[in-house]
Amino acid sequence: MMIAARYTNPLHRLLLVGPVPNEIIGNPTDIVPGDAGQGTAILGGQFALGGHKIQIEGNTPWRLRPPRDRWHTQLYGFSWLRDLRAVGSARARKRAQEIVASWIDTFGEWDQPSWRPQITGRRLAAWLTHGDFLLKDADAAFARLFFKSAVRQGRYLARAVRGGDDGAARLSAIKGLIYSGICLPRGERRAALGARLLEQELLRQILSDGGHCERSPSLQLAVLKDLVDLRQTLLGSHREPPPSLQGAVDRMAPLLRTFRHGDGRLALFNDGSEEDVWLIDLVLAQADAKGRPLVSAPHTGFQSIQAGRTALIVDAGRPSPVGRRAHAGTLSFEMSVGKDRMIVNCGGYVGPDAAWRRALRATAAHSTLSVDETSSSEIRDDASLGDGPRKVTIERKESDGNIWLDTSHDGYLHRLGVIHRRRFYLSADGGDVRGEDVLIRRASKGKGARHFNVRFHLHPDVHASMVQDGSAVLIRLPGGTGWQMHAAGGRLGLSESVYLSAPGNRRRTEQIVIEGEIAGETTTTKWAFRRVGQGSD
Secondary structure (H helix, E strand, O other): OHHHHHHHOHHHHHHOOOOOOOOOOOOOOOOOOOOHHHHHHHHOOEEEEOOEEEEOOOOOOOOOOOOOOHHHHHHHHOOOHHHHHHHOOHHHHHHHHHHHHHHHHHHOOOOOOOOOHHHHHHHHHHHHHOHHHHHOOOOHHHHHHHHHHHHHHHHHHHHHHHHOOOOHHHHHHHHHHHHHHHHOOOOHHHHHHHHHHHHHHHHHHEOOOOOEOOOOHHHHHHHHHHHHHHHHHHHHOOOOOOHHHHHHHHHHHHHHHHOEOOOOOEOOOOOOOOOOHHHHHHHHHHHOOOOOOOOEEOOOOEEEEEEOOEEEEEEOOOOOOOOOOOOOOOOOEEEEEOOEEEEEOOEOOOOOOHHHHHHHHOHHHOOOEEEOOEOOOOEOOOOOEOOOOOOEEEEEEEEOOEEEEEEEEOOOHHHHOEEEEEEEEEOOOOOEEEEEEEEEEOOOOOOOOOEEEEEEEEOOOOEEEEOOOOOEEEEEOOOOOEEEEEEEOOEEEEEEEEEEEEOOEEEEEEEEEEEEEOOOOEEEEEEEEEEOOOOOO
């Protein structure tokens, strides 16, 4: 209510008043092409956003008041204008003009959900990027309405951008502010403010190894795309991009490559999705940064180990305190063989169901160990993380092509009195993956842990079965390769799981589970995946 009162009072409205421009200058850029099929669907009233398809009634979608989720962000951020533009017809242009005009009529003064700085930044960037499409053959009344609202939103961002959500969301708001300053006449002060804020946020958000501070592969892609857009827009407007922008692009691209599995898509950590191969390829090509994938990203907290056709990506860092995307997946890993994913995390949920979102953020939804069915980081009702790992260690060794990782975290120490230590081994030929999970009890801490589960979530295309005596699990990958999994120090079993590769794409799958009791000063569980046949993976 205090935020609403601030932005709806007459004084605030007066501060947004000023000269109304009548043209778009510069050369605003969106490197992602539109989808004419999606644009045609919008003409028919269907918006497919954030993994959900919703059919609207009437001429505009603004009767829908969706919750604060990805669908809402994409709808009110107008990224779908590129799809109507791709249709290329006069009807598509007219439809786009109608929806823009109706948004201005409905929410043009201020609206708390749709004027959040990150959404305003997305909307403004989309409007200005596709302004030539929107304004072609437009009457004078629409043109004035468009420019009056655009400059008003730019002035609002200049005042509100630092008060919006942190992380990638703030970079989206800054992008809109810079576009406003560059593309609308008399916007130099906004452009200068946006440039200063961009430098500050890049220094804070893009870590030394090139990782974005929220530690999400999908956000790594999204932020890199935004930075490439900004660089292209600055160059197209005959402005020199700041060195910090070029440096961030050059550092981010190699780590984005690190997050790719053999199928070309991204690993699922911290609310991430697999993402489309063509989009990842496009962003990397436009970034034009030639750095090779990293094997170690110590500042962001990820490790990559590869041998033969086998690759593991390990989360060996503390959960991010920035944003609301962090999962309780410390020391989880994903494994692929060639183009086949084998061990995965369950993915992220982006819809309105709070229970689903909470479940997918829990440690049990990740391929790692959990204690007493609790998460290694507390998940609060406001989507932030509470008590969790304060110290995460990683030691890496390589010899004759063999690779070892020795990791640990103390996320359970203060609540349950144990430290989790996890070791990985990958043989030089990629056919032998071994691990060891050790719980070390600290008697003076916590209430005392009693039970553990080590989970290995399987990709839905993987076929798994228990051998008759229950001593091993046989695994068959889509490419034909066979693997056998053995475990010691716990009871081995198979149970149901779920996999969300993208928003709205939920598939049933299975998980291998090792369970047992915690006893004594140390409790050790060992496991191994060994290739037992050759295939076409």
